[in-house]
Amino acid sequence: MRWSKLGFAAFTMSWLGGASLLAQQAPAAPQARFVVVLDAAHGGDDSGGRLLNGQPEKAFTLAMSVRLRSLLAVRGIQVVTTRESDQTVEAERRAEITNHAAAQACLSLHATESGLGIHLFASSLAPSANAGGGVRFLAWKTAQSAWVTRSVALEGDLNSALLHAGMSVTLGRSSLPVLDSLTCPAVAVEIAPEMSSDKTVAAELDDPGYQARVAEALAAAIVEWRTEAARAEAHP
């Protein structure tokens, strides 16, 4: 008798669980949410590179993340950041935050004194056959391979916006520990001193005007990316 009650309870719970599963599998309503993850590289114990004025890279990337977050929020875009202060965040934790956010774009912000202009990097992983996210399990270190094609498209939008703002851009593919584990379109943005027409330094990294122009151009690119995503959703 007791066992039959337990069996009934187990059946009821499994039925309820099944119903819950069915509810989860039912087609969801079209999502209007558009989330962008801003990853201010380095932080805490990891200072990153040393910039010309002695400022550590971690401070520059955090300042740029805060500035860009404000610009995107004003444009009605939901922003998730991987860090809000000078704290150590491991690469795995950054990827976890980004992947849990189910973002439509992720920008990993870096800075350097090497080279000139803005350097954009998508993951150098080869696109996988499961592009589009139709797979349930992905290898952690190569998860980005399913989104590389979209990441390259995002890189193209960023390139257009930055060139439109009069900046020089270098496009590349690289293997970065955080980038390769992300399950969304993701680009690493490395900001170097601004290049003039005669290939000399026009503005250093600590120039507030230069920082503002870079942030504005990146925000414009994200807005364009959102428009393209909305268009693709309306006309699949």
Add this chain to the structure above:
Amino acid sequence: MIPRHQAVIFSILLLASLVMGVTLWELREHAHRRLIAGQDSAPTSAPQVAAELQATLMVASDSDGSMPAQLHALPLPTDPGARARAILGKLLDIYAAADAAHPVPGGDGSVLEVFLLPAINSGAAADAANGPQLAVVNLAGSFAANHPSGIETETLTVLSICGTLHANLPRVSQVRFLVDGQVRSTLAGHADLTRTYLTGEPVLTEGRQP
């Protein structure tokens, strides 16, 4: 008057002292002759220098991210591993120069060894003599510690090493990096050194309006 037995003992001790003195003198002379002989056996002629051969170096430039090929005549050893090390040493010498387009301190001594092994998952185990190869480049810790930090500069260093190896040893299709014989997570905080690089990976390009 000295007793007879004391005179005998004195004579024996005197004789023993003389014998020991002569023996020590002979041993000293023998050691001296051996030392002179050792010095004589040292090479007096200069070592033979390997013949100069053309090497193709993929030299990176930070300003535009390009990596054009440059030809250099270098004395190269015949052993492939030693040859790869010599070529990479020349590449890093160029980067260590004062007016380098891709400045990285370190130079020739930054490449400790280059090991050439059959490529991973190449399926060519039976054709070890002609199949694709994996190059394991062991860099000095001081090179990684002093490398400028940045995605572009680190990526250019990695790609130029991969490209240079492939240009001179066409069988090299994969490259892995060690630092002081150990696996290291990144070169200087950015470029991943835990993965196997393919020598055909794309280089950087300048952004242009579509």
